[in-house]
Amino acid sequence: MLDLLNIHDTAQADISYRHVGSTDITRYEKMHVEVFRDSGQASIAVAHEIADLMRDKASRGEPCVLGLATGSSPIRVYAELVRLHEQEGLDFSHVITFNLDEYYELPPANRNSYWYFMHDHLFKHVNVAPRNINIPKGNIPLDEVYRHCMDYEARIQAAGGLDFQLLGIGRTGHVGFNEPGSNSRSLTRLITLDHLTRVDAAGDFQGISNVPTRAITMGIQTINQARRIVLLAWGHKKAEIIQRTVEGERTSEIPATYLQEHPNVTVLLDEESSAELRRFSTPWLVGPCQWTDMLERKAIVWLSRHTEKPILKLTERDYNSNGMSDLLALHGSAYDLNIRMFNQLQHTITGWPGGKHGFDDTFRPERADPEVKRVIIFSPHPDDDVISMGGTFERLITQGHDVHVAYQTSGNNAVTNADALRYAEFSRDLTDTLGTSTARLDFIIEELSDTTTGGTADSADIRRIKALIRRGEAVAGARFVGAANDHIHFLDLPFYETGSNRKNELGEEDIRLTRELIERIRPHQIFAAGDLADPHGTHRVCLDAIFIALAELKAEAPDWLADTRLWLYRGAWQEWPIHEIEMAVPMSPAQVEAKRNAIFFHQSQKDGAMFQGEDNREFWQRAEQRNRETAQLYNQLGLTEYEAMEAFRRREF
Known part of the structure; x- marks a missing residue:
């Protein structure tokens, strides 16, 4: 054993x-x-x-x-x-x-x-x-x-x-x-x-x-x-x-x-x-619970959805009939418990993801000052930024913050040979038109056209072509939401550059590149992908690089790091459970459409992306449904109705 x-x-x-709760849990x-x-x-x-x-x-x-x-x-x-x-x-x-x-x-x-x-x-x-x-x-x-x-x-x-x-x-x-x-x-x-x-x-x-x-x-x-x-x-x-x-x-x-x-x-x-x-899903239905703030939020959100009642309409009978009598006893009455939980959820909603200068921030997810915050949005692949937080990305820029976006990997592995072949042939034709040599492109095109090399790693030249495809799409999408050219960074972390689906272990160079960017910008906010369900595992490695870089910096205790907050978003494959959300940024119908258009710039990932997972829909469709479902859940719990919401969870480091 x-x-x-x-x-x-x-x-x-x-x-x-x-292992919490009773011995027979x-x-x-x-x-x-x-x-x-x-x-x-x-x-x-x-x-x-x-x-x-x-x-x-x-x-x-x-x-x-x-x-x-x-x-x-x-x-x-x-x-x-x-x-x-x-x-x-x-x-x-x-x-x-x-x-x-x-x-x-x-x-x-x-x-x-x-x-x-x-x-x-x-x-x-x-x-x-x-x-x-x-x-x-x-x-x-x-x-x-x-x-x-x-x-x-x-x-x-x-x-x-x-x-x-x-x-x-x-x-x-x-x-x-x-x-x-x-x-x-x-x-x-x-x-x-x-x-x-x-x-x-x-x-x-x-x-x-x-x-x-x-x-x-x-x-x-x-x-x-x-x-x-x-x-x-x-x-x-x-x-x-x-x-x-x-x-x-x-x-x-x-x-x-x-x-x-x-x-x-x-x-x-x-x-x-x-x-x-x-x-873990409903421990209150299994045995006595050790109630924490997070477990209380989880249980009450579950109860509201289970009874199909807004939180403020939950009764003592609802709690007692669903294994939560001990929770009710801790707080005295359903009314007090409902009000407390309703206010907690309401305080997660903000239209000011960088904080609202000049306003009381006691119950806001982000602090009001400084008025202009330096922000880094880390994107594991060249499209996670707009897929996962395109609305918030645009909002931070329009509200005057100094926003940088850092694409952690080239994303070349998610470009098909057919797409790369199309670009290589275009480049050859353009080069030929301009009267320069096409010999190297001829060789690359022959390599891409070879259907007998399945299961082999891409050559360095092919990886460069695929990376350039993703880079051009990323720049176009980021510029569409307002990012300045000199605020768009490509880290090209080495762990990813293997030419195959198997990646290398996270290395010192990956961490150095991540750390240097953080040190150079000294951000007040870092947004990073906390979605660990992507089919190729890249998000987890990219997040580890950020965690390690921040841990190294924290050990050195620079003064500016005390003002840095880390917010995690989730991507194309899952969303934070509503009881875990600490900042929900609403979007209007026009903002939803703008986010969709930003995602459309990533043409190589439309119409049959290589890493779809179990969901055959395009990434913009998944993102919109997820954002709308988050808004609907808030509304079902009795809060204000919005068109859509992007969700974040704060992570201490």
Whole structure:
């Protein structure tokens, strides 16, 4: 079992942070669940459990048989195992590995194959013997697949069975590639991938049409025969399926529910993926609560929506009938509680996101002074600024603030080869018209036209063309909302510049570039992307760069930093829950239209952007709906009706 309370000091704090209330608050959960503040802490815990198992097996002269998973969830686990090998001598020479799955008809050398993934993230960095690495073969004839699958089962048994199985989970509830409808007694086999699974993989393959339709996967029975299972899930997109997996009934429609039958399984979650479990979504319906200000806001917003009543109309009976009698007792009456919560929500609404000079700011989200504030809007990709806070961006400028926008990455990875080819051909024709050499462009065009190079990294020249496309769009969009040319910055953080979907780890140069901009501008306000659900993970790395840069500066304690406030926005994939919003900036119909037009400048991301996630709508459509829904929620709670709202949450640093 995971020794979660001893592996890492901060892990202990993270677990105790989430386990509040009565001892039976987990009674609806049919599997053992542990929740960490973030996925990094959880990944370290898993890696250390695997390392302890490896050492124990080695001490007894026995092989350690590991079942391994791919995808984004286990990447940090493998990174920690590599660190333990390189820095602490963790020995893999006696380890035998079996991977869960592989795309069918994808050769090992393809960068999207799981063979490539495992060697890239783990095998080439440790001393595991090549003969001990077992991964299903995706590039074998169809008439050989059945025999290959049965041989795979036989090899697992010959190795003594799986000592440990690491799992992720798909939004369909699949483990491995056991899609809905899989039988609990299924073995290793060829399977057709669910459409949603292929949608989630589309970004890696530059479009869903390039995603394989089939895969070879271990079966449910194969997985459940492992002596120990740990399932990982990170991020808000996994929250719903985790709730159904952990608290729902066993069903073939959610194959992960079959893990409920296993006697030694642990589900490891971060805060976002655990959010729909009852002990976190509605703890007042599970048992006694330790009421905090944030939990009170969450509960009352929930009660208002559940009863379909504005907050000021909630009654004592409403509270008592919905598990909140103890909250009512703390505050004396529903009237007092309602007024208090109504005022809190009302004070989050402001048309002056930079503060309103000369007015009392006691109950305003932002301070009134200084009258003119220096502002940095950090945008992970070249369009997140206008998609996520285009209305606020324009408002800050028109209200006289000194607004800078910093595009943290080039965004070249989200430009299709077809778009790049169009621009390259235009450049060649223009160059030819002007009478200069086109030889280099001819070579680039030939490279872009080659359809046989799928899964390979873009060359430096192609990356530059794609980056220039995104840069031109970003400048046009920022200028449209009023930004000055010399206030538009391109950081081009190096971690992003790999030419493929896999990015490098955050490095010193990324942090230096971020820090230097902050030091140069000395902002009173920083706006940054707190949306960690983007399909390619870039937002998280960009936010970490800001956090680390600010932490370094804080350690040096410059006088100007005390006046800096950090506001987080969310992007194209999610919005802050209304109880977490600390500043809501209303938009008129005209401002909504202006924001839409700013987004339209990002033509390469319209009409089928590469990283759509599960939502096929264009980014402007998502943004408008999200902004309108936020305004509607405020109105349903009994507050003023607006056309739309952009929402922010303040973060201390």
